Amino acid sequence: MNFHEIALNRQSCRSYDPDKAVDNEKITSILESARIAPSACNSQPYNITVCKGDKAKAVAKATQGMGMNKFTENAPVMIVISEGAYVKSAAIGSKIKGNDYRSIDIGIVSAYITAEATVQGLGTCILGWFDDSKIRNICDLSTPVRLVISLGYASADDNLRNKKRKSFDELIKTVE
Ligand SMILES: Cc1cc2nc3c(=O)[nH]c(=O)nc-3n(C[C@H](O)[C@H](O)[C@H](O)COP(=O)(O)O)c2cc1C
Known part of the structure; x- marks a missing residue:
């Protein structure tokens, strides 16, 4: 897959096959791309924790407050x-420029994770709704959780959806 094909094929997976485990080699490939x-x-101001088995189930439950994200119950990996921690220069730069680089970096690493998972034939959903302390x-x-990503094989009936996005003109302005 070239990058555009990866982008077209990645979608938020909200229906996982509970009977299909994810090979460790695939998880490692995803983490190597994230790295x-x-x-x-x-x-690299983030830590990545891979949860499997009972830990994955417990984390999934912690994303389901107020009836949200029920689909995570079938995701084998969370x-x-x-x-x-920031390195010193990023901490100073962030303060001087008033720019939350850490959140940006966490978004980028999440994009890498979801892109590599797509290459590996796996489904993902980035989750911003979760119980941090749980x-x-x-x-x-010991530090705040910023995002959770569910990972697993999509169910057979989970088809590729059309992307609903802003139009090119609405999204992009070119200045010369
Ligand atoms: C930061 C962030 C938080 C999100 N949180 C959730 C969530 O808690 N539950 C959920 O089902 N989808 C969540 N999503 C997925 C978005 O709804 C989804 O990416 C968007 O609607 C576009 O659809 P697509 O990913 O299928 O292309 C989140 C996405 C991002 C980037």
Whole structure:
């Protein structure tokens, strides 16, 4: 798949096959791509926790508050992205420029994870709705959880949807 094909094929998977486990080699490929994602001042200000088995179930439950994200109950793997420390230059740059580089970096690493998962034939959904303190307890984390990504094989009937996006003209302005 070229990059455009990856972008077209990636979609938020909200229906996982509960009977299909994910091979460790595939998880490793995803994490190796995540590891080389770019970040401000190469700070990589995040930690990635891979949850499987009972831990994945517990994290999934912690994404289901107020009836949200029920589909995570069938995801065999849950990836938790929590805050890590900035390097000094990124911390100073972020303060001076009033720009939250850490959130940007976490978004980029999440994009790498979902793109590589697509290449590996796996479905993902980035989740911003979760109980931070519950997940910190489950994963023994001392910093805030910023995103969770469900990972697994999409159910056979989970077809590729048309992308609903702003039009090119609405989204993009070119200035010369
Ligand atoms: C930061 C972020 C948080 C999100 N949180 C959730 C979530 O909690 N539950 C969910 O079902 N989808 C969540 N999504 C998925 C978006 O709804 C989805 O990416 C968007 O509607 C576009 O659809 P697509 O991913 O299928 O192309 C989140 C996406 C992002 C980037």
